[in-house]
Amino acid sequence: MTTMQDMVNDTRRLMYGSMTEKINRISVAASGGVEEITLEFDITGINEGMIVSSGLNVWYVRGAQPTERKLFVIPGMEGAPEAGVSVGDILRVKPRVTDWYLFSGLNDEIRSLSSPVSGLFALKSWTADVDPTYQSYDVPTAAANMITLLRVRYRLPGTPDVWVDLPNQAWRWHTGTNVNRIQLLRNIPVGTEVEFVYKAPFTAASSLSTNVVTECGLAETMVDIPPIGVAATLLRTTESRRTQIQTQGDARRADEVPVSSNTAAAGQMMRYYEARINEEYARLMARTPIFRGI
Numbered sequence: 001m002t003t004m005q006d007m008v009n010d011t012r013r014l015m016y017g018s019m020t021e022k023i024n025r026i027s028v029a030a031s032g033g034v035e036e037i038t039l040e041f042d043i044t045g046i047n048e049g050m051i052v053s054s055g056l057n058v059w060y061v062r063g064a065q066p067t068e069r070k071l072f073v074i075p076g077m078e079g080a081p082e083a084g085v086s087v088g089d090i091l092r093v094k095p096r097v098t099d100w101y102l103f104s105g106l107n108d109e110i111r112s113l114s115s116p117v118s119g120l121f122a123l124k125s126w127t128a129d130v131d132p133t134y135q136s137y138d139v140p141t142a143a144a145n146m147i148t149l150l151r152v153r154y155r156l157p158g159t160p161d162v163w164v165d166l167p168n169q170a171w172r173w174h175t176g177t178n179v180n181r182i183q184l185l186r187n188i189p190v191g192t193e194v195e196f197v198y199k200a201p202f203t204a205a206s207s208l209s210t211n212v213v214t215e216c217g218l219a220e221t222m223v224d225i226p227p228i229g230v231a232a233t234l235l236r237t238t239e240s241r242r243t244q245i246q247t248q249g250d251a252r253r254a255d256e257v258p259v260s261s262n263t264a265a266a267g268q269m270m271r272y273y274e275a276r277i278n279e280e281y282a283r284l285m286a287r288t289p290i291f292r293g294i
Helices: 004-016 099-113 225-242 261-287
Strands: 023-025 036-038 051-054 057-065 070-074 090-093 122-129 136-138 148-155 163-165 171-176 179-184 193-200
Touching: 004 099, 004 225, 099 225, 148 171, 148 179, 225 261
Parallel strands: none
Antiparallel strands: 023 090, 036 070, 051 057, 051 090, 057 070, 122 193, 136 179, 148 163, 148 193, 171 179
């Protein structure tokens, strides 16, 4: 099972490898919107004005009580949700990037994978008993976000698993006001069922524990793609930050810190990202043959 937390971890590894950040652990559970957190380890080095994060929480430190290992914080920074914390949860001190930022970026990537440009999609289906009178089948609510219909087939009567595909000229998808149904142009034998296979967009995750395969619709072979896309984006933003005047602590020559180094790395990662999308598109096409006929 691959969760959003797994993809967040993968993205961080792509960006920073084995580089570590200062961490602590929550020692007292607290509900969402908390303005005081108690930690397990010494809080020396955590100062007013720092950002700390745990899970999707992002807090601004406004004060500390070192003897009791308490931090006084402002929750919900950067638009992050105000979630509860449990004993043992990891707290990242002045993180290079927060889980909330990575979570939001990964959701953007997941949604964009099913855009017309990327062309990937979730393969879903539903079955219905044969309508011998009208050969008309309503699209169920669960399939209301259908992009297009890929395949229609019926089970050969008297068999448990022998299916007969219909050519794409043998069905029509009717949509409109209060209309969302499939009309078959061939008579299907009674006493069996029809299967409809369709393209569906990927859906965003709701939490770090979301299973990206069963809930977002990604195939197991696709789960490496969103982290690559987010890592490429982060590399580009890193380049823009490091060239801003206010971030320069001392004068440095251009040949000491090449301006284009991170941009070049981002370009290489984007080429890999696009190659992976093309690979998965080819895999999907192989799984969804087009049946043509008269």
